[in-house]
Amino acid sequence: MKTKTSFxxxxxxxxxxxxxxxxxxxxLFAINTQPQVTSRFGMNISASSEAIQxxxxxxxxxxxxxxLALVTVFFGAWQMARGIRSTGALIGIVAFSFxxxxxxxxxxxxxxxxxxxxxxxxxxxxxxALAALCGVISERAAVVNIGIEGTMLLSAQAAVISxxxxxxxxxxxxxxxxTGGLVAAFHAFMVIRFKVNQIVSGVAINIFATGATSxxxxxxxxxxxxxxxxxGTFPIISIPLLSKIPILGPVLFENSLVVYLTxxxxxVLQVVLFYTPWGxxxxxxxxxxxxxxxxxxxxxFVRYVNVIIGGMIAGLGGAxxxxxxxxxxDEVMTAGKGxxxxxxxxxxxxxxxxxxxxxxxxxxxxxLQVKMxxxxxxxxxxxxxxxxxxxxxxxxTGIVGRAMPPAADGEPYEKQ
Amino acid sequence: xxxxxxFLSLLVVASMLLTACGGTTSSAFKVGQxxxxxxxxxxxxxxxxxxxxxxxxxxxxxxxxxLESQGQSDYAKNIQQFLDEDTNLIVTVGFLLxxxxxxxxxxxxxxxxxxxxxxxxxCWPGAAVGKDCGSDKEIANVLGLTFQxxxxxxxxxxxxxxxxxxxxxxxxxxxxxxxVTIFMKGFEAGVKYYNQQKGTNVEVLGWNTAAAxxxxxxxxxxxxxxxxxxxxxxxxxxxxxxxxxxxxGLGSAAVCKETGNCxxxxxxxxxxxxxxxxxxxxxxxxxxKINVAVYxxxxxxxxxxxxxxxxxxxxxxxxxxxxxxxxxxxKVSAELKAEVEAAKKxxxxxxxxxxxxxxx
Numbered sequence: 001m002k003t004k005t006s007f008x009x010x011x012x013x014x015x016x017x018x019x020x021x022x023x024x025x026x027x028l029f030a031i032n033t034q035p036q037v038t039s040r041f042g043m044n045i046s047a048s049s050e051a052i053q054x055x056x057x058x059x060x061x062x063x064x065x066x067x068l069a070l071v072t073v074f075f076g077a078w079q080m081a082r083g084i085r086s087t088g089a090l091i092g093i094v095a096f097s098f099x100x101x102x103x104x105x106x107x108x109x110x111x112x113x114x115x116x117x118x119x120x121x122x123x124x125x126x127x128x129a130l131a132a133l134c135g136v137i138s139e140r141a142a143v144v145n146i147g148i149e150g151t152m153l154l155s156a157q158a159a160v161i162s163x164x165x166x167x168x169x170x171x172x173x174x175x176x177x178x179t180g181g182l183v184a185a186f187h188a189f190m191v192i193r194f195k196v197n198q199i200v201s202g203v204a205i206n207i208f209a210t211g212a213t214s215x216x217x218x219x220x221x222x223x224x225x226x227x228x229x230x231x232g233t234f235p236i237i238s239i240p241l242l243s244k245i246p247i248l249g250p251v252l253f254e255n256s257l258v259v260y261l262t263x264x265x266x267x268v269l270q271v272v273l274f275y276t277p278w279g280x281x282x283x284x285x286x287x288x289x290x291x292x293x294x295x296x297x298x299x300x301f302v303r304y305v306n307v308i309i310g311g312m313i314a315g316l317g318g319a320x321x322x323x324x325x326x327x328x329x330d331e332v333m334t335a336g337k338g339x340x341x342x343x344x345x346x347x348x349x350x351x352x353x354x355x356x357x358x359x360x361x362x363x364x365x366x367x368l369q370v371k372m373x374x375x376x377x378x379x380x381x382x383x384x385x386x387x388x389x390x391x392x393x394x395x396x397t398g399i400v401g402r403a404m405p406p407a408a409d410g411e412p413y414e415k416q
Numbered sequence: 417x418x419x420x421x422x423f424l425s426l427l428v429v430a431s432m433l434l435t436a437c438g439g440t441t442s443s444a445f446k447v448g449q450x451x452x453x454x455x456x457x458x459x460x461x462x463x464x465x466x467x468x469x470x471x472x473x474x475x476x477x478x479x480x481x482x483l484e485s486q487g488q489s490d491y492a493k494n495i496q497q498f499l500d501e502d503t504n505l506i507v508t509v510g511f512l513l514x515x516x517x518x519x520x521x522x523x524x525x526x527x528x529x530x531x532x533x534x535x536x537x538x539c540w541p542g543a544a545v546g547k548d549c550g551s552d553k554e555i556a557n558v559l560g561l562t563f564q565x566x567x568x569x570x571x572x573x574x575x576x577x578x579x580x581x582x583x584x585x586x587x588x589x590x591x592x593x594x595x596v597t598i599f600m601k602g603f604e605a606g607v608k609y610y611n612q613q614k615g616t617n618v619e620v621l622g623w624n625t626a627a628a629x630x631x632x633x634x635x636x637x638x639x640x641x642x643x644x645x646x647x648x649x650x651x652x653x654x655x656x657x658x659x660x661x662x663x664x665g666l667g668s669a670a671v672c673k674e675t676g677n678c679x680x681x682x683x684x685x686x687x688x689x690x691x692x693x694x695x696x697x698x699x700x701x702x703x704x705k706i707n708v709a710v711y712x713x714x715x716x717x718x719x720x721x722x723x724x725x726x727x728x729x730x731x732x733x734x735x736x737x738x739x740x741x742x743x744x745x746x747k748v749s750a751e752l753k754a755e756v757e758a759a760k761k762x763x764x765x766x767x768x769x770x771x772x773x774x775x776x
Contacts, residue, residue, distance in 0.1 A: 116651030222457040335638035373631040
């Protein structure tokens with residue numbers, strides 16, 4: 001008897017939440033939408049894209065929102081009556097209906113480029129994801145690296161200078177990765193060899209990076225732009241055939257090198273961390289270094305390697321800002337992306353795929369808010385600018401739940 | 417262990433020294449400039465103000481020095497440092513230093529201050545003096561240097577409306593603050609005036625004076641944001657962009673140059689010269705001659721004619737203007753050039769006003 005009531009309750013509450021969402025869609029969007037007005041969503045990124053051109057999606061605004069509200073309420077009722085097995089599917093349906101109605105409402109009588117927004121989501125997520133991956137790989141070995149922001153800043157500058165001087169973007173890329181590795185090696189040396197507080201060392205890197213790059217920038221880069229600070233950027237590489245697929249093609253297969261490398265890294269790190277001996281050792285060192293040591297794992301060696309590899313990934317992130325994006329360096333141009341990356345790492349539960357997903361949610365909301373600003377919705381721009389941070393927090397704390405850091409995270413290891 | 421701490425602290429000290437590099441000091445008339453977060457080489461208003469100080473060094477024999485602010489807490493600190501050095505005139509750059517400048521000026525009535533892009537009184541009903549705003553009355557030792565940039569942006573808007581091929585032009589700002597939005601407002605008015613004159617329907621993306629809101633990057637630092645904003649505007653069909661966000665705008669210029677899909681209009685300085693790597697895509701620039709204003713302020717302070725209050729620079733006295741077309745000279749039709757000139761004359765003699773066009 002008891003199990004039955006709790007079972008019903010477990011169906012009831014999500015069901016009510018979904019129905020309320022459906023009503024919210026109705027109250028917030030449907031009644032604020034003009035009848036006889038359409039919303040147009042561009043389905044081609046541009047006329048010059050490789051992808052096969054498809055017609056734009058035109059939705060009758062009010063009808064569309066009514067349908068979405070009804071569908072949501074229907075699923076809510078179904079959940080209450082019968083129960084839907086997959087929580088993921090439930091959340092997906094509700095989130096989709098809500099976001100879609102919001103978009104239709106915001107776009108009524110206007111148009112915006114949907115595929116452009118999706119493509120920009122991935123690009124905007126790239127530097128954040130790289131910072132997050134750097135965090136994952138070093139914190140899994142229990143070394144906190146708060147100096148990612150500074151590492152990226154130094155790498156960004158090193159990349160643009162070396163690429164401009166050598167007239168070769170790949171030289172810039174390699175130099176950026178090496179710079180990242182070097183800075184991380186310094187951090188590792190400080191915190192592993194000398195057990196300096198990990199936060200202090202990271203902050204020192206950030207302060208040093210801001211000062212040093214600003215100094216070099218104002219002394220040299222600004223005065224001799226063509227000599228040092230005009231590298232150009234990696235071209236867009238279209239993957240043959242795949243880039244012709246409508247919608248998916250321009251979003252996933254028409255990107256620059258750094259974006260492809262990021263996607264590859266996510267997969268590689270996920271595999272390495274969870275399916276290889278090295279990954280097992282890394283996690284052991286992060287959870288219980290003493291036990292790992294007893295089993296003959298060289299704790300210090302594992303930590304050095306992971307922190308340095310993490311730094312190299314952050315170096316790639318730094319390269320994104322200059323040779324991957326605008327081809328120039330400007331003071332403090334990383335603008336806090338390193339710290340957002342650290343947040344993405346936490347929301348992603350110290351897991352490469354999770355960190356990438358959090359970065360994508362951030363990138364998506366960020367591109368969405370730009371489009372909303374352009375559309376001139378009644379929502380104030382200040383609020384829209386906060387949206388990526390708020391949505392990322394809500395989505396990830398609401399769905400992901402409690403994230404546990406590696407047990408030994410941040411603690412120096414004392415060999416006995 | 418000790419050595420390492422010594423090394424770390426050395427790093428911290430070194431980085432602080434590196435961030436605070438400036439000119440030399442002597443017993444001559446001393447001018448100190450405090451930048452906002454954009455830094456001295458923002459190719460925008462900090463740089464332009466510093467150019468004014470540099471010119472004053474050359475021509476008036478004063479000594480100039482600058483301090484860069486890395487965070488909001490640096491404003492008051494940097495001003496205090498100049499006060500400690502007995503600086504004669506302290507130039508603070510920008511809206512964001514409004515409150516700290518007023519506080520320092522009120523506490524040190526002997527020192528002269530000039531603030532770029534700001535003026536006192538700056539309080540609105542209900543604002544807390546010294547927190548939300550600087551002062552509820554004029555300060556005798558502060559000269560506010562303000563600019564009617566909407567007049568110059570108006571001309572840029574008119575030109576952009578005449579040059580667009582897609583019928584859409586765009587603008588965005590760094591933050592929604594008056595010194596930024598005045599550009600966007602003028603730009604919108606210029607486009608509207610073009611539509612009124614020609615019966616066309618050129619659209620402005622990114623700013624709406626009626627709603628007092630538009631598109632903002634949220635910062636003055638991230639050039640990557642400038643890139644993504646420009647891409648987004650191009651996706652929505654715009655082909656000329658006016659970025660009012662300091663170095664962020666250079667990201668837009670970079671993507672325009674790379675793709676060839678858009679043109680930019682520079683702000684503050686003539687980007688054809690200050691950002692020459694993007695000269696192929698700089699249609700014109702909205703000039704705000706902060707250097708002229710700062711030079712004037714230094715001159716007045718030095719020869720004793722300095723008076724607190726507000727000095728407003730307009731299109732009439734040449735304090736604001738649009739830059740020459742440079743490489744686009746042959747692409748802008750003679751007719752459009754003449755119309756822009758006519759609009760400029762009308763703005764100078766007052767028969768045309770930005771607010772007048774927007775009200776229509």
